[in-house]
Amino acid sequence: MYELNDVTKRYGNGRGSVEALAGVDLTVGDGEFVAIQGPTGQGKSTLLQLLGGMDRQTSGTVTYDGRELGALSEGELTRLRAHEFGFVFQTFNLIPTLSSLENVETALVPLGVHGSERRRRAEEALAEVGLTQRAAHLPGELSGGEQQRTAIARALVKGPRVVLADEPTGNLGQETRDEIVGLLEKLWTTHGVTLIVVTHDDLVATRAARRMRLEAGRVLEDLPMGA
Amino acid sequence: MFFRYLSRELRRRSKQALVVSLGLAVGIGLVVAVSAMATGVQRAQGTVLHSLYGVGTDITVTRAAPEGPARGRFQVGAGNDRQRISRDRVLTSPGQASFDASEADTIAKLDGVSGAVGGLDLSLIHLNGKLPRFTLPSQGAASSGASTAQSSVAVTPGQINVSTSSVSGIDTSNVSIGPLSATELAHGRTFTVSDAKRDVAILDAQFANQKGLAVGDSITIDGTSFTVVGITSPPVQGAGSDIYLPLAKAQALAGVKGRINTVYVKATSSESIATAKRAIMQADPKATVSTSSDLAKQVTGSLSSASNLATKLGTWLSIAALVTAIALATLLTLAAVGRRVREIGTLKAIGWRTRRVVGQVMGETLVLGLIGGALGIGLGIAGAWVVTKVAPSLEATVSSAGGFVGPSGSGPGGNPFSRTIAVALHASVTPALVVTAVGLSLAGGAIAGLFGGWRAARMRPADAIRQVV
Numbered sequence: 001m002y003e004l005n006d007v008t009k010r011y012g013n014g015r016g017s018v019e020a021l022a023g024v025d026l027t028v029g030d031g032e033f034v035a036i037q038g039p040t041g042q043g044k045s046t047l048l049q050l051l052g053g054m055d056r057q058t059s060g061t062v063t064y065d066g067r068e069l070g071a072l073s074e075g076e077l078t079r080l081r082a083h084e085f086g087f088v089f090q091t092f093n094l095i096p097t098l099s100s101l102e103n104v105e106t107a108l109v110p111l112g113v114h115g116s117e118r119r120r121r122a123e124e125a126l127a128e129v130g131l132t133q134r135a136a137h138l139p140g141e142l143s144g145g146e147q148q149r150t151a152i153a154r155a156l157v158k159g160p161r162v163v164l165a166d167e168p169t170g171n172l173g174q175e176t177r178d179e180i181v182g183l184l185e186k187l188w189t190t191h192g193v194t195l196i197v198v199t200h201d202d203l204v205a206t207r208a209a210r211r212m213r214l215e216a217g218r219v220l221e222d223l224p225m226g227a
Numbered sequence: 228m229f230f231r232y233l234s235r236e237l238r239r240r241s242k243q244a245l246v247v248s249l250g251l252a253v254g255i256g257l258v259v260a261v262s263a264m265a266t267g268v269q270r271a272q273g274t275v276l277h278s279l280y281g282v283g284t285d286i287t288v289t290r291a292a293p294e295g296p297a298r299g300r301f302q303v304g305a306g307n308d309r310q311r312i313s314r315d316r317v318l319t320s321p322g323q324a325s326f327d328a329s330e331a332d333t334i335a336k337l338d339g340v341s342g343a344v345g346g347l348d349l350s351l352i353h354l355n356g357k358l359p360r361f362t363l364p365s366q367g368a369a370s371s372g373a374s375t376a377q378s379s380v381a382v383t384p385g386q387i388n389v390s391t392s393s394v395s396g397i398d399t400s401n402v403s404i405g406p407l408s409a410t411e412l413a414h415g416r417t418f419t420v421s422d423a424k425r426d427v428a429i430l431d432a433q434f435a436n437q438k439g440l441a442v443g444d445s446i447t448i449d450g451t452s453f454t455v456v457g458i459t460s461p462p463v464q465g466a467g468s469d470i471y472l473p474l475a476k477a478q479a480l481a482g483v484k485g486r487i488n489t490v491y492v493k494a495t496s497s498e499s500i501a502t503a504k505r506a507i508m509q510a511d512p513k514a515t516v517s518t519s520s521d522l523a524k525q526v527t528g529s530l531s532s533a534s535n536l537a538t539k540l541g542t543w544l545s546i547a548a549l550v551t552a553i554a555l556a557t558l559l560t561l562a563a564v565g566r567r568v569r570e571i572g573t574l575k576a577i578g579w580r581t582r583r584v585v586g587q588v589m590g591e592t593l594v595l596g597l598i599g600g601a602l603g604i605g606l607g608i609a610g611a612w613v614v615t616k617v618a619p620s621l622e623a624t625v626s627s628a629g630g631f632v633g634p635s636g637s638g639p640g641g642n643p644f645s646r647t648i649a650v651a652l653h654a655s656v657t658p659a660l661v662v663t664a665v666g667l668s669l670a671g672g673a674i675a676g677l678f679g680g681w682r683a684a685r686m687r688p689a690d691a692i693r694q695v696v
Contacts, residue, residue: 054576054688075580081688082578093573097235102228109228110578118228154577 007060022217035208086155090167145176251599254552259607339503345487347396396477415442415457560679576688589676596672
């Protein structure tokens with residue numbers, strides 16, 4: 001599914017520039033559950049952005065399903081994000097003025113799904129993460145775990161091929177963390193999506209089929225589960 | 228989703244939305260009020276101009292007179308005894324030459340001219356009272372010496388009242404052009420073709436009231452008795468002549484048979500006024516040709532000041548307020564978009580196209596613009612109402628020496644060389660002005676939205692994640 005060759009990413013120019021990725025080579029297969037670990041500021045989120053078509057590499061190639069993401073136009077990348085990628089963020093990134101249900105619906109807007117169909121699919125997604133009763137609540141009225149479940153429903157409602165999660169348990173307490181990890185694992189199993197999670201959390205990482213460690217912009221370890 | 232998201236966002240930022248809307252409202256309100264005032268002033272000018280030289284008249288043609296005294300003079304008896312006098316003298320307007328009445332027919336045939344009639348504007352000066360009385364000494368006393376006789380002449384002061392009225396000679400074959408066309412008939416009838424050689428008169432209502440005259444009564448002018456057939460009201464106070472007579476009768480009174488001093492011209496359309504003016508000037512190089520816009524430039528007084536105030540200060544004030552409001556709306560929108568980096572980045576990350584995100588931001592500012600516009604129109608209407616209520620009556624003074632020929636003089640003590648007319652200012656908000664205000668408010672919202680949208684368009688989806696790293 002993904003093939004990265006000698007990928008570098010540099011922010012800024014000249015002396016003040018920062019090299020977030022320094023020659024990453026990586027292959028991710030269809031339906032894999034990959035956990036990317038490593039210290040803060042070592043390029044994990046940058047790697048996730050490149051995989052999600054949200055940013056472009058400075059050099060090297062990021063190939064998704066045979067398409068070089070760096071060579072695609074903004075419009076093509078936007079379409080790819082709308083149809084094939086689901087995102088889960090550490091801070092949930094819900095629209096504060098929209099209800100839980102409406103937040104899930106936002107993911108269907110770029111797909112051109114309208115009215116009752118959009119609502120029905122959003123309700124189904126919320127039911128799947130166990131939030132039917134909280135559908136009408138605004139994010140500010142939800143707990144951290146409920147907000148993240150809403151975000152997961154938003155990522156899944158479009159039926160993506162890949163779910164990219166950036167520290168999905170980073171802002172959650174112990175109990176909620178277990179609940180979210182369990183939910184992600186269940187969805188990976190039932191939906192057959194490719195799940196790539198950036199995390200500090202060993203609990204999350206140990207559930208992944210494959211773990212890799214990123215330090216100083218390089219993949220230091222890439223170990224399958226149980227290795 | 229678009230409207231739900233939009234309305235919730237505006238509610239979330241209600242204070243800021245209120246500031247933006249109120250800012251735009253003040254700007255739009257000023258534009259509406261000032262424009263309403265300008266429209267009111269323009270209408271007042273139109274009323275003044277039409278009242279002075281007729282609703283149906285687009286152009287007046289006159290000729291400047293060579294320097295010299297006005298035609299007509301009093302011939303008071305040379306005797307030095309005390310005597311009562313009651314004399315009228317009819318004078319052509321000073322500064323204006325009379326010319327042959329056929330000029331009106333010549334002008335009527337020119338390009339762009341729909342019709343032309345001749346008119347004769349006169350001033351009627353009426354003297355009434357007692358002359359001073361000089362009492363000569365008796366015969367005996369006179370023989371005692373010339374110096375003694377001279378010092379013994381007794382003088383009894385007299386008292387003479389002078390009143391001035393304006394008289395217009397009207398071409399009775401066409402009263403739809405010329406000074407009578409501006410007036411409204413209050414009683415009786417207007418002139419007809421058959422009145423051309425009759426001793427009939429139409430009087431201004433105020434003048435008739437002062438003199439205690441009504442339809443059917445007679446008025447004597449310079450020894451000729453005229454039957455009052457109609458009473459008219461001018462469109463504004465002070466406009467119009469005191470007495471309207473058939474042209475031939477006015478010519479006879481002034482001793483200028485077959486001559487006129489004004490041609491009132493109606494153009495074929497408002498667009499052809501300039502063509503008609505050129506044609507007249509070409510046909511008669513000596514003529515002073517004045518259009519309503521020329522005349523507007525000669526208007527002085529508080530109406531002129533109000534016009535200047537509305538068109539200059541008012542316009543600039545409105546523009547300044549509007550620009551400030553739009554700048555404020557833009558800055559606040561930019562700041563609001565800046566605070567929504569994560570939100571906008573997230574929407575882009577989940578596949579919202581830039582166009583859709585920009586549309587959402589622009590939609591919000593357009594709604595604020597519309598709210599501001601609606602409030603502004605309300606403010607403007609209120610402002611126009613206040614202006615109409617508190618604005619003093621405007622005065623317009625038109626000099627007859629400046630090329631305009633109108634009825635000169637106005638009642639006793641009136642200056643025969645100029646005319647001052649009082650007209651009320653009605654600041655009115657027209658539908659076109661409302662449409663303009665809505666357009667401006669939408670434009671204000673769109674400009675703010677474009678800047679906000681431009682900033683949103685530049686945001687990258689990666690910003691949604693980078694914010695939390």
